[in-house]
Amino acid sequence: MERPMIASRKLGSPVKDGIAFFKESGYLSLTVGGAVFAAIVVTAAAARLLFPGDPTDMVTTPLLWPGQSGLFPLGTTSLGQDVAAGLVWGARASLQVGILAAAVGLLLGLVAGTLAGYCGGWIDAVLVRVIALFQTMPPFLLVVVIVAIDEPTLRTISLAIGLAGWPTVARLVRAQVRSLRQAEFVLAARCQGYGTTRIVLGEILPNALPPVIATVSVLVANAILMEAGLSFLDMGDPNIVSWGSMIGAARDTLRIDWYLAVLPGLAIALTVLSLNLVSDGLTEVLSPRRRAAP
Amino acid sequence: MIKDHVMKRAGPWLRVVAGSASFALPTILGIVILNFLFLQLLPGDAVDVLAMRSGSATVESISALRVQTGLDQPLSGQLAAYLSRLAHFDLGVSTQYHLPVADIIAARLPDTLLLVGGALGLAVVLGLLLGSVMASLAGRWIDRMLSGLLMLIYSTPGFWIGLMMILLFSVKLGLFPSAGSATIGTRLSGLAALYDKAAHLIMPMTALSLFYTAVYARLVRATMIDVLRQDFILAARAKGLHPVTLIRRHAIRNALIPVVTVAGIHLGNLLGGAVVVETVFGWPGMGRLAFDALLSRDFPVLLGVLLLSSILVVAVNALADVLLGWLDPRILTE
Numbered sequence: 001m002e003r004p005m006i007a008s009r010k011l012g013s014p015v016k017d018g019i020a021f022f023k024e025s026g027y028l029s030l031t032v033g034g035a036v037f038a039a040i041v042v043t044a045a046a047a048r049l050l051f052p053g054d055p056t057d058m059v060t061t062p063l064l065w066p067g068q069s070g071l072f073p074l075g076t077t078s079l080g081q082d083v084a085a086g087l088v089w090g091a092r093a094s095l096q097v098g099i100l101a102a103a104v105g106l107l108l109g110l111v112a113g114t115l116a117g118y119c120g121g122w123i124d125a126v127l128v129r130v131i132a133l134f135q136t137m138p139p140f141l142l143v144v145v146i147v148a149i150d151e152p153t154l155r156t157i158s159l160a161i162g163l164a165g166w167p168t169v170a171r172l173v174r175a176q177v178r179s180l181r182q183a184e185f186v187l188a189a190r191c192q193g194y195g196t197t198r199i200v201l202g203e204i205l206p207n208a209l210p211p212v213i214a215t216v217s218v219l220v221a222n223a224i225l226m227e228a229g230l231s232f233l234d235m236g237d238p239n240i241v242s243w244g245s246m247i248g249a250a251r252d253t254l255r256i257d258w259y260l261a262v263l264p265g266l267a268i269a270l271t272v273l274s275l276n277l278v279s280d281g282l283t284e285v286l287s288p289r290r291r292a293a294p
Numbered sequence: 295m296i297k298d299h300v301m302k303r304a305g306p307w308l309r310v311v312a313g314s315a316s317f318a319l320p321t322i323l324g325i326v327i328l329n330f331l332f333l334q335l336l337p338g339d340a341v342d343v344l345a346m347r348s349g350s351a352t353v354e355s356i357s358a359l360r361v362q363t364g365l366d367q368p369l370s371g372q373l374a375a376y377l378s379r380l381a382h383f384d385l386g387v388s389t390q391y392h393l394p395v396a397d398i399i400a401a402r403l404p405d406t407l408l409l410v411g412g413a414l415g416l417a418v419v420l421g422l423l424l425g426s427v428m429a430s431l432a433g434r435w436i437d438r439m440l441s442g443l444l445m446l447i448y449s450t451p452g453f454w455i456g457l458m459m460i461l462l463f464s465v466k467l468g469l470f471p472s473a474g475s476a477t478i479g480t481r482l483s484g485l486a487a488l489y490d491k492a493a494h495l496i497m498p499m500t501a502l503s504l505f506y507t508a509v510y511a512r513l514v515r516a517t518m519i520d521v522l523r524q525d526f527i528l529a530a531r532a533k534g535l536h537p538v539t540l541i542r543r544h545a546i547r548n549a550l551i552p553v554v555t556v557a558g559i560h561l562g563n564l565l566g567g568a569v570v571v572e573t574v575f576g577w578p579g580m581g582r583l584a585f586d587a588l589l590s591r592d593f594p595v596l597l598g599v600l601l602l603s604s605i606l607v608v609a610v611n612a613l614a615d616v617l618l619g620w621l622d623p624r625i626l627t628e
Binding site: 129132133135136137138139140141142143144145148149221225228229232233244247251254255258261262265268269272273275276277280 | 317320321322324325328329332333335336337445446448449450451453454457458460461465559562563565566567569570573574581584585588589596599600603604607608
């Protein structure tokens with residue numbers, strides 16, 4: 001089918017055409033989202049250089065408003081902690097949980113989805129039931145219970161969020177693998193006498209991955225949102241500053257010192273937005289319709 | 295003869311319902327057992343919490359409490375006892391409040407259904423509306439602006455939006471109450487009570503639904519752009535149908551299909567996400583009940599809420615299956 005956006009493009013200068021193509025093809029959101037996310041990652045990585053002290057330490061007068069003091073441009077909390085330091089160190093916590101949880105969810109989802117999709121039969125039937133089981137439980141409650149079972153450390157939280165997120169990946173991978181299992185190039189590979197492992201890893205998975213890749217950044221984004229909710233409820237790692245816990249602590253002074261709740265919320269929104277932009281861009285760039293187009 | 299005919303007509307529907315049910319029952323049983331075993335992994339039990347709170351517990355009183363609550367029994371015995379009680383529709387007694395779990399949950403159920411059901415309904419309706427507008431104006435500035443706005447909402451935690459709403463609408467403007475599900479200390483009835491409830495409901499419901507509104511609007515937009523390119527739409531347009539009628543009569547059914555499919559799954563996410571929103575707004579729902587039960591190791595209540603949540607999710611998914619069959623009769627013949 002003809003893509004209307006390309007069809008509607010008027011013949012013009014090559015520069016304008018180039019810009020239009022850049023905007024329509026998904027590369028724009030990919031670039032912008034990627035750049036913002038990279039900037040956040042760099043800031044988080046440099047936390048020790050930027051704010052060497054412990055962000056939970058009291059450093060000055062409590063409840064300075066942003067701009068009130070040159071030394072603390074984003075103000076201080078009711079405990080006299082530097083908000084800017086909290087935001088930068090919070091980025092570390094959010095990114096760690098987001099990436100680790102996405103890795104856990106991706107790994108579990110890939111293994112389960114590939115097994116179910118390729119093997120079929122009773123393995124598929126059992127895995128589909130397990131996926132349905134996990135999707136029937138409210139994921140946030142599941143995460144809260146798992147975190148309560150173990151200590152609320154970043155590792156446990158990531159693991160719990162990953163466990164809640166794998167069914168989405170598994171369903172997607174299963175559907176992809178199922179549709180590719182009888183594809184001609186797979187049959188050809190089978191005729192060549194390739195082993196199952198080689199067919200799955202070398203032939204099926206590379207072709208099944210494009211939609212999964214776009215899901216990865218959504219997984220990270222959702223994990224960051226979930227971690228924020230968790231630490232907002234005081235279920236986060238008590239030794240670590242996170243954006244959610246900053247918002248949670250700001251609830252008590254919301255009526256007057258609302259900047260304490262606004263700033264970390266904006267940080268979450270910016271990070272998650274950048275990841276969603278990357279995902280949207282990747283979906284567009286990796287879509288088969290685009291690859292088929294000349 | 296007539297009966298045969300009816301059976302034939304009803305056949306596909308019965309198959310859908312029977313299919314959902316045969317899938318649902320083992321799922322629910324699996325969830326009960328899984329949840330039960332899961333909670334055993336938690337450090338400490340209800341007796342520990344009660345002993346800690348009373349502050350004057352002795353070894354004797356603790357072991358007496360364990361016998362009384364059945365927590366001294368081996369795990370398999372506890373599970374068997376729980377399942378046999380469930381089979382008699384008995385959810386047990388809360389270790390914290392000493393009230394039947396069924397009563398505690400029943401007291402919270404209407405407010406939960408109002409909040410979660412309202413949020414899901416609002417998200418579907420608003421999502422359809424926004425998605426249709428965006429699809430029919432695809433590429434224009436309204437579409438671009440709405441897309442950007444929805445992307446932003448899609449990226450923002452709902453509980454934070456809730457806090458911002460409290461700040462704007464309760465603190466600054468004084469429009470809506472910031473907490474609770476009804477004004478305390480008043481005995482309202484009739485319209486006044488309804489109005490009071492709505493004023494309390496509107497902010498938590500919106501905060502909970504905005505994320506899903508964005509999801510559905512994006513989904514509807516994408517589906518409808520594809521639908522609007524098809525031949526039957528061209529034919530409808532050629533016979534001179536008004537664009538709004540075109541969407542309402544011909545396109546919306548198709549665009550609803552992916553929304554209904556995911557909305558069933560989303561109910562679980564909404565029930566879980568309600569924990570945080572209920573905390574922000576002090577809404578007395580099941581999410582908060584489950585969270586408090588977890589903190590005080592009140593397993594009968596927690597298990598009851600988890601069980602009821604799963605039943606709700608399974609029921610809504612079955613409903614979604616039926617709805618899908620109505621939206622796209624081809625599904626029934628498969």
